[in-house]
Amino acid sequence: MSTVHPVTAGASEQEQTGAGPLAWEQELNPWLAAEARFNLAAGRLGMDEGLQKVLRTPARELTVYIPVMLDDGRIEVFTGYRVQHSIARGPAKGGVRYAPDVTLEEVRALSSWMTWKCAVANIPFGGGKGGVICDPAVLSQSELERITRRYTADILEFIGPEKDIPAPDMNTNEQVMAWMMDTYSMHNRQTTTAVVTGKPLDLGGSRGRREATGRGCMIAALEALKRFGLEPGQTRVVVQGFGNVGGMAAVLMARAGFKIVCVIEYDGAVYNAGGLDIGALMEHRRETGSITGFAGGEDMDRQEALYLPCEVLLPAAKENVITSRTAPKLNCRILLEGANGPTTAPADEILAEKGVFVVPDILANAGGVTVSYFEWVQDRMGYFWSEQVVNDRLTEMMVAGFDSVMQYAQAHGVHNRTAAYMLALDRVAFAIKLRGLYA
Ligand code: GLU
Numbered sequence: 001m002s003t004v005h006p007v008t009a010g011a012s013e014q015e016q017t018g019a020g021p022l023a024w025e026q027e028l029n030p031w032l033a034a035e036a037r038f039n040l041a042a043g044r045l046g047m048d049e050g051l052q053k054v055l056r057t058p059a060r061e062l063t064v065y066i067p068v069m070l071d072d073g074r075i076e077v078f079t080g081y082r083v084q085h086s087i088a089r090g091p092a093k094g095g096v097r098y099a100p101d102v103t104l105e106e107v108r109a110l111s112s113w114m115t116w117k118c119a120v121a122n123i124p125f126g127g128g129k130g131g132v133i134c135d136p137a138v139l140s141q142s143e144l145e146r147i148t149r150r151y152t153a154d155i156l157e158f159i160g161p162e163k164d165i166p167a168p169d170m171n172t173n174e175q176v177m178a179w180m181m182d183t184y185s186m187h188n189r190q191t192t193t194a195v196v197t198g199k200p201l202d203l204g205g206s207r208g209r210r211e212a213t214g215r216g217c218m219i220a221a222l223e224a225l226k227r228f229g230l231e232p233g234q235t236r237v238v239v240q241g242f243g244n245v246g247g248m249a250a251v252l253m254a255r256a257g258f259k260i261v262c263v264i265e266y267d268g269a270v271y272n273a274g275g276l277d278i279g280a281l282m283e284h285r286r287e288t289g290s291i292t293g294f295a296g297g298e299d300m301d302r303q304e305a306l307y308l309p310c311e312v313l314l315p316a317a318k319e320n321v322i323t324s325r326t327a328p329k330l331n332c333r334i335l336l337e338g339a340n341g342p343t344t345a346p347a348d349e350i351l352a353e354k355g356v357f358v359v360p361d362i363l364a365n366a367g368g369v370t371v372s373y374f375e376w377v378q379d380r381m382g383y384f385w386s387e388q389v390v391n392d393r394l395t396e397m398m399v400a401g402f403d404s405v406m407q408y409a410q411a412h413g414v415h416n417r418t419a420a421y422m423l424a425l426d427r428v429a430f431a432i433k434l435r436g437l438y439a
Contacts, residue, residue, distance in 0.1 A: 027344045028320045030109035036345035038112070041421030044412060051429055058085045058108055059092075059126075064154035066132070068146045080132040080151045082158055082166075085111035088431040091162055092128030093118055093369060095169025095198075096151075096176070098144075102131035106319070110169075113340055114369070116424035117362040120401050123373040126428075128164050130155070136171045148176050152183040159184065161194035161380065167372050168198040168244075170318075174210075178203050194379035197372035206375035208390035209368075214248025215391065216367015217338045218256060219398040220359050221312055224334050227357065228311075232257035236310040238332070240264040241317030242291060245338045245365065247282065249314060254278040258312070262305050266317075268292035269305035307331055315342035322347045330356065337361035352415055360417040362424065363405050370397050 026032055035056065042052045066078040081104050084092040094114035097107075107129045115127025132151055136144060158164055168177060177199045185191045193204030201207065208215070225235060237253055237260045239246045250260050259275035270276065270291050277296050284294045292299050306313070306321070309331040315321045316338030322330070327343075327350035335351060336359045337343060343351070343358070351358055371394055378384050385393075409419035 027324060027346055029105060030319050030341050031105040033319075033341060033345045034109040034112050037348075037417060037421050038425070041418050041425050044414060044418060045422055045425060047425065047429065051432065054432060055086070055425065055428060058083050058111060059087055060084045060158070061104065061108065062155060062158055063104065064151065066147060066150045066154060068143065068150055070143055071140050078132055078134050078147055078151075080130065080154065081107045082128065082130040082155045082164070083107050083111040084126065084128040084158070084164055086115040086126035086428060087164075088115075088428050088435065089119060089126055090124035091126065091160075092164035093123075093125035093167070093372065094127055094129040095167045096130035096132070096172050096180075097169040098132050098134050098136050098147075098171040098176075100133060100135040102133045107131045110340055113362055115428060116421060117366050117369060118373075119424035119427040120362050120405065120420050121366040121370050121373075121397060122401065122404075122427070123370060123397075125165070125369070125373065128166075129169070130166055131169075144176070145179050148179040149183045152180045153187065156184065156187055159195060161192060161376065165194070165372070165376060166196045167369070170243075173244075174198060174200045174205065177205075194376050197375040198368075199375070204375070204379045206371055206378055206390060207385065207387040208394065209371045209375055210244070211248045211252065212371035212390075212394060213245045213338065213365050213368035214250075214252050215394060216370065216398050217245070217249040217314065217316070217336055217364055218252045218258075219367065219395050220364045220402055221253065221258070221314075221334070221336055222256070223399060223402045224312075224336065224357060224359055228333065230311060233259070235259060235312055236261045236308075237312040237314060238262040238264070238305065238308050238310045240306065240313070240315045240321060241339065242281075242285070243317070245368075246314065246316030249316060249338055250276075250278045251282070261310060262300070262308055263291055264302050264305045265291050266302075269300045269302040270294045270297040271300045271305065271308070272297035312336055315339050318342070320344055322351070324350065327351055327354075330354070333357060334359065337364045340365065348415070348417060358416050359402075360405075360420045363401055363416075363420050366401060367394055367398060370394055 061083045064080045111129035118125040177196045180196045184195045199205040237258050239250045262271045307329045312334045313332035314336045319341040322343040324346040327347040334357045405420045408423045
Protein backbone atom coordinates (compact mmCIF):
# COMPACT_ATOMS: atom_id res chain seq x y z
CA MET A 1 0.00 0.00 0.00
CA SER A 2 2.81 2.38 0.67
CA THR A 3 4.47 1.80 -2.71
CA VAL A 4 5.88 5.06 -3.89
CA HIS A 5 6.05 6.04 -7.53
CA PRO A 6 9.82 5.91 -7.99
CA VAL A 7 10.21 8.90 -10.25
CA THR A 8 7.25 11.13 -9.70
CA ALA A 9 6.79 10.75 -5.94
CA GLY A 10 7.25 14.07 -4.25
CA ALA A 11 8.65 15.62 -7.41
CA SER A 12 7.44 18.98 -8.59
CA GLU A 13 5.86 19.31 -12.02
CA GLN A 14 9.06 20.87 -13.33
CA GLU A 15 11.26 18.15 -11.91
CA GLN A 16 9.02 15.48 -13.41
CA THR A 17 9.42 16.85 -16.94
CA GLY A 18 13.00 15.71 -17.44
CA ALA A 19 12.57 12.38 -15.68
CA GLY A 20 13.71 9.23 -17.43
CA PRO A 21 11.18 6.64 -18.60
CA LEU A 22 9.65 4.33 -16.01
CA ALA A 23 9.57 0.61 -16.45
CA TRP A 24 6.65 -0.14 -18.72
CA GLU A 25 4.72 -2.24 -16.17
CA GLN A 26 5.12 0.45 -13.58
CA GLU A 27 3.83 3.02 -16.01
CA LEU A 28 0.72 0.89 -16.63
CA ASN A 29 0.02 0.17 -12.95
CA PRO A 30 -3.11 2.21 -12.15
CA TRP A 31 -2.41 2.40 -8.42
CA LEU A 32 1.04 3.85 -9.05
CA ALA A 33 -0.55 6.28 -11.48
CA ALA A 34 -3.03 7.36 -8.82
CA GLU A 35 -0.27 7.73 -6.24
CA ALA A 36 1.91 9.81 -8.57
CA ARG A 37 -0.87 12.35 -9.07
CA PHE A 38 -1.75 12.29 -5.38
CA ASN A 39 1.84 12.92 -4.33
CA LEU A 40 2.21 15.79 -6.73
CA ALA A 41 -0.96 17.52 -5.53
CA ALA A 42 -0.34 16.84 -1.83
CA GLY A 43 3.21 18.20 -2.20
CA ARG A 44 1.94 21.37 -3.87
CA LEU A 45 -0.61 21.86 -1.12
CA GLY A 46 2.08 21.35 1.53
CA MET A 47 -0.28 18.84 3.13
CA ASP A 48 0.51 17.44 6.55
CA GLU A 49 2.26 14.02 6.33
CA GLY A 50 -0.23 12.30 8.63
CA LEU A 51 -3.19 13.53 6.63
CA GLN A 52 -1.46 12.34 3.46
CA LYS A 53 -1.22 8.87 4.97
CA VAL A 54 -4.93 8.85 5.72
CA LEU A 55 -5.88 10.03 2.24
CA ARG A 56 -3.49 7.70 0.48
CA THR A 57 -4.81 4.57 2.17
CA PRO A 58 -8.18 3.00 1.38
CA ALA A 59 -10.57 2.71 4.34
CA ARG A 60 -11.59 -0.90 3.61
CA GLU A 61 -10.94 -3.61 1.05
CA LEU A 62 -13.00 -6.74 0.73
CA THR A 63 -12.22 -9.79 -1.42
CA VAL A 64 -14.94 -12.37 -1.93
CA TYR A 65 -14.80 -15.74 -3.64
CA ILE A 66 -18.07 -16.38 -5.38
CA PRO A 67 -19.09 -19.99 -6.08
CA VAL A 68 -21.52 -20.08 -8.99
CA MET A 69 -23.17 -22.94 -10.86
CA LEU A 70 -22.69 -22.51 -14.60
CA ASP A 71 -25.41 -23.46 -17.09
CA ASP A 72 -23.71 -26.77 -17.88
CA GLY A 73 -23.79 -27.81 -14.21
CA ARG A 74 -20.12 -27.11 -13.47
CA ILE A 75 -19.24 -25.00 -10.44
CA GLU A 76 -16.86 -22.09 -10.91
CA VAL A 77 -15.44 -19.82 -8.21
CA PHE A 78 -15.12 -16.17 -9.25
CA THR A 79 -13.15 -13.51 -7.38
CA GLY A 80 -14.81 -10.21 -6.53
CA TYR A 81 -13.65 -7.03 -4.82
CA ARG A 82 -15.20 -4.00 -3.19
CA VAL A 83 -12.86 -1.25 -2.06
CA GLN A 84 -14.00 1.77 -0.08
CA HIS A 85 -11.31 4.35 -0.43
CA SER A 86 -12.94 7.10 1.61
CA ILE A 87 -16.15 7.78 3.50
CA ALA A 88 -14.99 11.17 4.78
CA ARG A 89 -17.45 13.28 2.77
CA GLY A 90 -20.31 10.76 2.77
CA PRO A 91 -21.04 7.14 1.89
CA ALA A 92 -18.65 5.45 -0.54
CA LYS A 93 -19.81 5.68 -4.16
CA GLY A 94 -18.67 4.04 -7.34
CA GLY A 95 -19.26 1.44 -9.99
CA VAL A 96 -18.75 -2.29 -10.29
CA ARG A 97 -16.88 -3.64 -13.31
CA TYR A 98 -16.90 -7.13 -14.78
CA ALA A 99 -13.80 -8.03 -16.79
CA PRO A 100 -11.32 -10.90 -17.07
CA ASP A 101 -8.37 -8.65 -16.20
CA VAL A 102 -9.78 -6.92 -13.09
CA THR A 103 -7.19 -6.68 -10.30
CA LEU A 104 -7.36 -5.48 -6.71
CA GLU A 105 -4.82 -2.77 -7.50
CA GLU A 106 -6.98 -1.52 -10.35
CA VAL A 107 -10.12 -1.48 -8.18
CA ARG A 108 -8.17 0.29 -5.44
CA ALA A 109 -6.99 2.97 -7.86
CA LEU A 110 -10.47 3.36 -9.30
CA SER A 111 -11.95 3.72 -5.80
CA SER A 112 -9.54 6.54 -4.99
CA TRP A 113 -10.41 8.25 -8.27
CA MET A 114 -14.07 8.09 -7.18
CA THR A 115 -13.18 9.91 -3.95
CA TRP A 116 -11.48 12.68 -5.89
CA LYS A 117 -14.17 12.77 -8.56
CA CYS A 118 -17.01 13.14 -6.04
CA ALA A 119 -15.04 15.88 -4.31
CA VAL A 120 -14.42 17.77 -7.58
CA ALA A 121 -18.11 17.42 -8.44
CA ASN A 122 -18.86 18.58 -4.90
CA ILE A 123 -21.37 15.83 -4.18
CA PRO A 124 -21.67 14.37 -0.67
CA PHE A 125 -19.99 11.03 -1.29
CA GLY A 126 -16.68 9.34 -0.67
CA GLY A 127 -15.21 6.86 -3.13
CA GLY A 128 -15.57 3.15 -3.72
CA LYS A 129 -15.28 0.65 -6.53
CA GLY A 130 -16.01 -2.99 -7.13
CA GLY A 131 -15.01 -5.60 -9.63
CA VAL A 132 -15.53 -9.23 -10.47
CA ILE A 133 -12.98 -11.21 -12.48
CA CYS A 134 -15.13 -12.75 -15.19
CA ASP A 135 -15.67 -12.51 -18.92
CA PRO A 136 -19.23 -11.36 -19.61
CA ALA A 137 -18.71 -12.10 -23.32
CA VAL A 138 -18.78 -15.85 -22.63
CA LEU A 139 -21.38 -15.86 -19.83
CA SER A 140 -25.12 -16.33 -20.33
CA GLN A 141 -27.63 -13.91 -18.81
CA SER A 142 -28.55 -16.43 -16.13
CA GLU A 143 -24.89 -17.01 -15.24
CA LEU A 144 -24.39 -13.24 -15.00
CA GLU A 145 -27.44 -13.00 -12.78
CA ARG A 146 -26.15 -15.71 -10.43
CA ILE A 147 -22.69 -14.08 -10.25
CA THR A 148 -24.27 -10.69 -9.54
CA ARG A 149 -26.60 -11.99 -6.85
CA ARG A 150 -23.92 -13.99 -5.05
CA TYR A 151 -21.43 -11.10 -5.26
CA THR A 152 -24.07 -8.76 -3.84
CA ALA A 153 -24.93 -11.20 -1.05
CA ASP A 154 -21.25 -11.55 -0.17
CA ILE A 155 -20.68 -7.79 0.10
CA LEU A 156 -24.07 -7.16 1.72
CA GLU A 157 -22.86 -5.78 5.06
CA PHE A 158 -20.55 -3.43 3.21
CA ILE A 159 -23.17 -1.68 1.09
CA GLY A 160 -26.30 0.39 1.77
CA PRO A 161 -27.76 3.80 0.98
CA GLU A 162 -25.83 5.34 3.88
CA LYS A 163 -22.74 3.12 3.52
CA ASP A 164 -21.67 2.43 -0.01
CA ILE A 165 -23.71 2.78 -3.19
CA PRO A 166 -22.58 0.74 -6.23
CA ALA A 167 -23.37 1.71 -9.82
CA PRO A 168 -22.63 0.47 -13.35
CA ASP A 169 -19.12 0.55 -14.77
CA MET A 170 -17.42 -1.46 -17.52
CA ASN A 171 -19.61 -4.40 -18.63
CA THR A 172 -22.30 -3.81 -16.04
CA ASN A 173 -25.61 -2.12 -16.78
CA GLU A 174 -29.14 -1.32 -15.59
CA GLN A 175 -30.08 -5.00 -15.46
CA VAL A 176 -27.10 -5.83 -13.24
CA MET A 177 -28.11 -2.94 -10.96
CA ALA A 178 -31.70 -4.25 -10.81
CA TRP A 179 -30.39 -7.68 -9.66
CA MET A 180 -28.14 -6.03 -7.07
CA MET A 181 -31.01 -3.91 -5.75
CA ASP A 182 -33.32 -6.94 -5.61
CA THR A 183 -30.77 -9.14 -3.81
CA TYR A 184 -30.07 -6.46 -1.21
CA SER A 185 -33.80 -5.81 -0.78
CA MET A 186 -34.69 -9.50 -0.39
CA HIS A 187 -32.09 -9.91 2.35
CA ASN A 188 -33.32 -6.83 4.18
CA ARG A 189 -37.01 -7.64 3.65
CA GLN A 190 -37.71 -4.19 2.24
CA THR A 191 -37.31 -2.65 -1.18
CA THR A 192 -34.37 -0.28 -0.95
CA THR A 193 -33.91 1.40 -4.31
CA ALA A 194 -31.25 3.85 -3.05
CA VAL A 195 -28.69 1.06 -2.48
CA VAL A 196 -27.48 1.24 -6.08
CA THR A 197 -27.75 3.82 -8.87
CA GLY A 198 -27.91 3.43 -12.62
CA LYS A 199 -31.08 1.35 -12.25
CA PRO A 200 -33.83 0.97 -14.85
CA LEU A 201 -36.25 3.91 -14.90
CA ASP A 202 -39.10 1.74 -13.64
CA LEU A 203 -37.13 0.68 -10.57
CA GLY A 204 -36.12 4.03 -9.14
CA GLY A 205 -33.69 5.00 -11.87
CA SER A 206 -33.23 8.63 -12.87
CA ARG A 207 -34.08 10.22 -16.15
CA GLY A 208 -30.89 11.23 -17.90
CA ARG A 209 -28.63 8.77 -16.02
CA ARG A 210 -27.86 6.65 -19.07
CA GLU A 211 -26.64 9.68 -21.03
CA ALA A 212 -25.10 11.44 -18.02
CA THR A 213 -21.41 10.58 -18.43
CA GLY A 214 -21.49 11.41 -22.14
CA ARG A 215 -23.48 14.58 -21.49
CA GLY A 216 -21.00 15.60 -18.81
CA CYS A 217 -18.18 15.12 -21.33
CA MET A 218 -20.00 17.36 -23.78
CA ILE A 219 -20.55 20.06 -21.14
CA ALA A 220 -16.85 19.92 -20.21
CA ALA A 221 -15.91 20.10 -23.91
CA LEU A 222 -18.05 23.23 -24.38
CA GLU A 223 -16.36 24.84 -21.38
CA ALA A 224 -12.91 23.95 -22.74
CA LEU A 225 -13.78 25.35 -26.18
CA LYS A 226 -14.50 28.73 -24.62
CA ARG A 227 -10.83 28.88 -23.58
CA PHE A 228 -9.82 28.53 -27.22
CA GLY A 229 -12.52 30.77 -28.70
CA LEU A 230 -13.77 27.79 -30.71
CA GLU A 231 -17.32 26.91 -31.74
CA PRO A 232 -18.52 23.28 -31.93
CA GLY A 233 -18.80 23.60 -35.74
CA GLN A 234 -15.04 24.27 -35.93
CA THR A 235 -14.22 21.39 -33.64
CA ARG A 236 -13.01 18.02 -34.93
CA VAL A 237 -13.44 15.24 -32.41
CA VAL A 238 -11.82 11.81 -32.33
CA VAL A 239 -13.64 9.41 -30.00
CA GLN A 240 -11.91 6.26 -28.75
CA GLY A 241 -14.47 3.83 -27.35
CA PHE A 242 -18.06 3.63 -28.55
CA GLY A 243 -19.77 2.20 -25.48
CA ASN A 244 -21.96 3.97 -22.96
CA VAL A 245 -19.55 6.87 -22.45
CA GLY A 246 -18.02 7.35 -25.91
CA GLY A 247 -21.18 6.44 -27.81
CA MET A 248 -23.39 8.81 -25.83
CA ALA A 249 -20.81 11.60 -25.92
CA ALA A 250 -20.55 11.18 -29.71
CA VAL A 251 -24.34 11.29 -30.17
CA LEU A 252 -24.77 14.36 -27.97
CA MET A 253 -21.71 16.19 -29.31
CA ALA A 254 -22.73 15.54 -32.93
CA ARG A 255 -26.19 16.88 -32.07
CA ALA A 256 -24.56 20.00 -30.58
CA GLY A 257 -22.70 20.60 -33.88
CA PHE A 258 -19.26 19.06 -33.16
CA LYS A 259 -17.67 17.23 -36.09
CA ILE A 260 -16.98 13.66 -34.98
CA VAL A 261 -14.33 12.84 -37.59
CA CYS A 262 -13.28 9.46 -36.23
CA VAL A 263 -14.53 6.71 -33.94
CA ILE A 264 -12.05 4.10 -32.71
CA GLU A 265 -13.15 0.75 -31.29
CA TYR A 266 -11.29 -2.37 -30.19
CA ASP A 267 -11.69 -3.92 -33.65
CA GLY A 268 -11.08 -0.95 -35.94
CA ALA A 269 -11.60 2.72 -36.64
CA VAL A 270 -13.80 4.67 -39.02
CA TYR A 271 -13.02 8.13 -40.40
CA ASN A 272 -14.87 10.88 -42.25
CA ALA A 273 -13.22 14.30 -42.57
CA GLY A 274 -16.62 15.98 -42.90
CA GLY A 275 -17.97 14.37 -39.73
CA LEU A 276 -19.55 10.95 -39.22
CA ASP A 277 -23.30 10.41 -39.03
CA ILE A 278 -23.23 8.94 -35.52
CA GLY A 279 -26.83 7.68 -35.55
CA ALA A 280 -26.15 5.80 -38.81
CA LEU A 281 -22.87 4.42 -37.42
CA MET A 282 -24.70 3.09 -34.36
CA GLU A 283 -27.28 1.49 -36.62
CA HIS A 284 -24.50 -0.07 -38.71
CA ARG A 285 -22.92 -1.54 -35.59
CA ARG A 286 -26.26 -2.88 -34.40
CA GLU A 287 -26.68 -4.67 -37.72
CA THR A 288 -23.13 -5.96 -38.28
CA GLY A 289 -21.67 -6.10 -34.77
CA SER A 290 -18.80 -3.78 -35.72
CA ILE A 291 -18.13 -0.15 -36.67
CA THR A 292 -15.89 -1.29 -39.55
CA GLY A 293 -17.18 -1.41 -43.12
CA PHE A 294 -19.43 1.62 -42.53
CA ALA A 295 -20.57 3.18 -45.82
CA GLY A 296 -20.53 6.70 -44.33
CA GLY A 297 -16.77 6.69 -43.70
CA GLU A 298 -13.54 4.88 -44.43
CA ASP A 299 -11.87 2.27 -42.27
CA MET A 300 -8.50 3.18 -40.90
CA ASP A 301 -5.81 1.76 -38.66
CA ARG A 302 -6.94 2.14 -35.06
CA GLN A 303 -3.50 3.12 -33.77
CA GLU A 304 -2.99 5.75 -36.48
CA ALA A 305 -6.45 7.10 -35.76
CA LEU A 306 -5.34 8.15 -32.30
CA TYR A 307 -2.82 10.50 -33.90
CA LEU A 308 -5.25 12.25 -36.26
CA PRO A 309 -5.15 16.05 -36.14
CA CYS A 310 -8.18 17.19 -34.14
CA GLU A 311 -9.28 19.77 -31.63
CA VAL A 312 -10.65 17.23 -29.15
CA LEU A 313 -9.43 13.71 -28.47
CA LEU A 314 -11.88 11.82 -26.27
CA PRO A 315 -10.52 8.54 -24.86
CA ALA A 316 -13.64 6.86 -23.51
CA ALA A 317 -12.72 3.22 -23.05
CA LYS A 318 -10.03 1.90 -20.72
CA GLU A 319 -6.98 2.86 -18.75
CA ASN A 320 -3.54 3.39 -20.29
CA VAL A 321 -4.33 4.62 -23.78
CA ILE A 322 -2.27 7.81 -23.62
CA THR A 323 1.17 6.61 -22.55
CA SER A 324 4.81 7.68 -22.89
CA ARG A 325 4.71 5.81 -26.22
CA THR A 326 1.53 7.30 -27.70
CA ALA A 327 1.50 10.80 -26.16
CA PRO A 328 4.37 12.19 -28.27
CA LYS A 329 2.41 11.43 -31.46
CA LEU A 330 -0.91 13.01 -30.47
CA ASN A 331 -2.22 15.90 -32.55
CA CYS A 332 -5.06 17.19 -30.39
CA ARG A 333 -5.45 20.53 -28.63
CA ILE A 334 -7.79 19.27 -25.94
CA LEU A 335 -7.64 15.86 -24.28
CA LEU A 336 -11.04 15.12 -22.78
CA GLU A 337 -10.79 12.07 -20.53
CA GLY A 338 -14.10 10.23 -20.69
CA ALA A 339 -12.55 7.01 -19.36
CA ASN A 340 -11.07 6.57 -15.90
CA GLY A 341 -7.29 6.73 -15.96
CA PRO A 342 -6.76 6.80 -19.75
CA THR A 343 -3.48 8.71 -19.31
CA THR A 344 -0.39 7.40 -17.52
CA ALA A 345 1.64 9.61 -15.18
CA PRO A 346 4.68 9.83 -17.48
CA ALA A 347 2.37 10.83 -20.35
CA ASP A 348 1.20 13.83 -18.29
CA GLU A 349 4.67 15.32 -18.64
CA ILE A 350 4.67 14.88 -22.41
CA LEU A 351 1.20 16.41 -22.75
CA ALA A 352 2.35 19.37 -20.68
CA GLU A 353 5.37 19.89 -22.96
CA LYS A 354 3.13 19.71 -26.00
CA GLY A 355 0.75 22.26 -24.48
CA VAL A 356 -2.29 19.96 -24.67
CA PHE A 357 -5.20 21.25 -22.59
CA VAL A 358 -6.19 18.25 -20.46
CA VAL A 359 -9.66 17.93 -19.00
CA PRO A 360 -8.79 15.24 -16.43
CA ASP A 361 -10.98 12.18 -15.88
CA ILE A 362 -12.03 13.15 -12.36
CA LEU A 363 -13.63 16.24 -13.91
CA ALA A 364 -14.50 15.20 -17.48
CA ASN A 365 -16.40 12.01 -16.64
CA ALA A 366 -18.01 13.22 -13.40
CA GLY A 367 -21.40 13.57 -15.11
CA GLY A 368 -22.23 9.92 -14.44
CA VAL A 369 -21.73 9.99 -10.73
CA THR A 370 -23.36 13.41 -10.49
CA VAL A 371 -26.61 12.05 -11.93
CA SER A 372 -26.12 8.96 -9.74
CA TYR A 373 -26.23 11.39 -6.86
CA PHE A 374 -29.46 12.86 -8.28
CA GLU A 375 -30.86 9.32 -8.54
CA TRP A 376 -30.00 8.58 -4.91
CA VAL A 377 -31.64 11.86 -3.83
CA GLN A 378 -34.78 11.11 -5.86
CA ASP A 379 -35.02 7.56 -4.47
CA ARG A 380 -34.76 8.85 -0.94
CA MET A 381 -37.35 11.56 -1.44
CA GLY A 382 -39.59 9.31 -3.53
CA TYR A 383 -40.14 12.11 -6.00
CA PHE A 384 -38.74 12.01 -9.52
CA TRP A 385 -37.51 14.90 -11.61
CA SER A 386 -38.06 15.65 -15.29
CA GLU A 387 -35.17 15.05 -17.68
CA GLN A 388 -34.87 18.82 -18.14
CA VAL A 389 -34.37 19.35 -14.41
CA VAL A 390 -31.76 16.58 -14.28
CA ASN A 391 -29.87 17.98 -17.28
CA ASP A 392 -30.00 21.57 -16.04
CA ARG A 393 -28.69 20.59 -12.62
CA LEU A 394 -25.99 18.44 -14.22
CA THR A 395 -24.87 21.38 -16.37
CA GLU A 396 -24.78 23.66 -13.33
CA MET A 397 -22.62 21.20 -11.36
CA MET A 398 -20.26 20.34 -14.23
CA VAL A 399 -19.66 24.03 -14.98
CA ALA A 400 -19.06 24.75 -11.28
CA GLY A 401 -16.54 21.88 -11.09
CA PHE A 402 -14.81 23.03 -14.25
CA ASP A 403 -14.56 26.62 -12.99
CA SER A 404 -13.17 25.52 -9.62
CA VAL A 405 -10.47 23.44 -11.31
CA MET A 406 -9.53 26.39 -13.53
CA GLN A 407 -9.31 28.63 -10.47
CA TYR A 408 -6.94 26.20 -8.75
CA ALA A 409 -4.85 25.91 -11.91
CA GLN A 410 -4.51 29.66 -12.09
CA ALA A 411 -3.99 30.32 -8.41
CA HIS A 412 -1.31 27.64 -8.03
CA GLY A 413 0.24 27.79 -11.50
CA VAL A 414 -0.29 24.09 -12.16
CA HIS A 415 -1.76 22.03 -14.99
CA ASN A 416 -5.41 21.03 -14.93
CA ARG A 417 -4.92 17.52 -13.58
CA THR A 418 -2.85 18.66 -10.63
CA ALA A 419 -5.37 21.45 -10.06
CA ALA A 420 -8.25 18.96 -9.99
CA TYR A 421 -6.40 16.76 -7.51
CA MET A 422 -5.51 19.76 -5.34
CA LEU A 423 -9.14 20.86 -5.25
CA ALA A 424 -10.28 17.33 -4.38
CA LEU A 425 -7.61 16.79 -1.74
CA ASP A 426 -8.43 20.12 -0.14
CA ARG A 427 -12.13 19.26 0.07
CA VAL A 428 -11.62 15.74 1.46
CA ALA A 429 -8.92 16.87 3.90
CA PHE A 430 -11.22 19.62 5.16
CA ALA A 431 -13.95 17.06 5.89
CA ILE A 432 -11.46 14.85 7.75
CA LYS A 433 -10.25 17.78 9.82
CA LEU A 434 -13.82 18.74 10.72
CA ARG A 435 -14.73 15.19 11.70
CA GLY A 436 -11.48 14.54 13.57
CA LEU A 437 -10.01 11.11 14.12
CA TYR A 438 -12.16 8.64 16.04
CA ALA A 439 -10.00 6.73 18.47
N1 GLU B 1 -18.73 4.07 -12.98
C1 GLU B 1 -18.95 5.48 -13.09
C2 GLU B 1 -17.67 6.24 -12.79
O1 GLU B 1 -16.60 5.70 -12.87
C3 GLU B 1 -20.15 5.95 -12.29
C4 GLU B 1 -20.06 5.73 -10.82
C5 GLU B 1 -21.35 6.06 -10.09
O2 GLU B 1 -22.28 6.51 -10.70
O3 GLU B 1 -21.37 5.83 -8.88
O4 GLU B 1 -17.71 7.41 -12.52
